[in-house]
Amino acid sequence: MTVTIDDAASWRDIARVGDGEMLVLTDAAWDRIAHANRIVASLVEKGIRAYGVNTGVGALASQVVAPALQEKLSRN
Template identity: 65%
Template sequence: MTVLLDNRLTWQDVAKVGQGETLALTNAAIQRIENAARIVESIVERGIRAYGINTGVGALS
């Protein structure tokens, strides 16, 4: 059985993956990731300071 990652995983889903079940992304999840990547690329290309992208996070900022 395959556990589909679209929104949030339940603890039961995480346990299944830990026991060897396959984890797969839905098309909707892939589209959200690709959209987020385009946003990050645009921020970096324009030299905009964005917390957590090019400033680091927490103690790394």
């Protein structure tokens, strides 16, 4: 079976993918991801603080993460 995401994923969709079903994103979903990526890149470029993007999370939310480490933070 395949889980196709167009608009929003339900928790059941996520669970099915976690159980090994293939995930397919529609072109519209990829467009929304690209748009969100541009927003995040703009925040970083302008030096605007964004929780979990260029700051720590939780108790470390007030700590700005060095630009060289932001990609690693995002990946983690």
